[in-house]
Amino acid sequence: MPTLSVFMDVPLAHKLEGSLLKTYKQDDYPNKIFLAYRVCMTNEGHPWVSLVVQKTRLQISQDPSLNYEYLPTMGLKSFIQASLALLFGKHSQAIVENRVGGVHTVGDSGAFQLGIQFLRAWHKDARIVYIISSQKELHGLIFQDMGFTVYEYSVWDPKKLCMDPDILLNVVESKQIFPFFDIPCQGLYTSDLEEDTRILQYFVSQGFEFFCSQSLSKNFGIYDEGVGILAVVAVNNQQLLCVLSQLEGLAQALWLNPPNMGARIITSILCNPALLGEWKQNLKEVVENIMLTKEKVKEKLRLLGTPGSWGHITEQSGTHGYLGLNSQQVEYLVRKKHIYIPKNGQINFSCINANNINYITESINEAVLLTESSEMCLPKEKKP
DSSP: OOOSOTTTTOOOOOOOSOHHHHHHHHOOOTTOEEOOOSSOBOTTSSBOOOHHHHHHHHHHHTOTTOOOOOOOTTOOHHHHHHHHHHHHOTTOHHHHTTOEEEEEEESTTHHHHHHHHHHHHHOTTOOEEEEEGGGIIIIIHHHHHTTOEEEEEOOEETTTTEEOHHHHHHHHHHHTOOOEEEESSTTSSSSOTTGGGHHHHHHHHTTOOEEEEEEOSTTTTOTTTOEEEEEEEOSSHHHHHHHHHHHHHHHHHHTSSOOSHHHHHHHHHHTOHHHHHHHHHHHHHHHHHHHHHHHHHHHHHHHTTOSSOOTHHHHSOSSEEEOOOOHHHHHHHHHHHOEEOOTTOEEEGGGOOTTTHHHHHHHHHHHHHHHHHHHHTSOOOOOO
């Protein structure tokens, strides 16, 4: 019998969870608040689930005709087709020309795992990645783990207090970058499904080839299913088929067969006009609630007399948005008030509810006032 373990030299790995979440979990303060959850939250502080999803899940579970055989490696074909139509629009130029396709992936990061494997295999000289700063902890770690050098770009202009998409477009065009988009919650930005993917329509119209990770977990509220696709846009159908054939081999090595239940639920909804209408209404209600929360935050800061302009809060779309705080103010909220937000000040507004909004806005006011007074106390530079 062997006496030595083959695992004796294996060290304990560091947890891959974000450093902010790790710090939050280690905080013993009873009223701590985490404002950077990826999922959409309800007013009660629970993950949001579309009502039509619950109904559809029950119908599927009671269907005796279902076949529970393994899916093909590429996934459920009807799900891929419905997802691509949702992402690009049924009458998309790329779909009409048959130069867009997809692979049914596993988990929110599955599309990135698959896409990065392909890029590493077929573009061995390309080892530099430019990533939006708010996405570094989500996807940057995957690129780094596979040997890429990651540089961060921020599309938030701290002086103008607004998003500047031209920064992204200029970088892509000037450096001839291959775009790899992430559409994590289509419909939860403006509640207009087409408007939320307008950037993809622009790149299609400009003739770009690109990958796109489309997660369908958040906008349906099926977080435990982790369902989505890796969408591929190529210059023509021949190139598309070649890329998809290579992706199939990589997917076979990664997970062989994707899970079925989440894809069945989503396909049933997207392919049924009545259910699709209900789902769109669910999205609209969520977006309206988030906008109401943003209005309340802005109004409470106004009533508190918080220095600065806070109109940018309601001018942003989606569950996530920038508060417009500087690094000193963010640090104050984390260290002194136990309110955990990322360094860039981008938070999940659906995490704010009736139970915590007063504490959060009062803390923001306190952070701004204290940091502003400390700046006023700094000695002025002497003119030469």
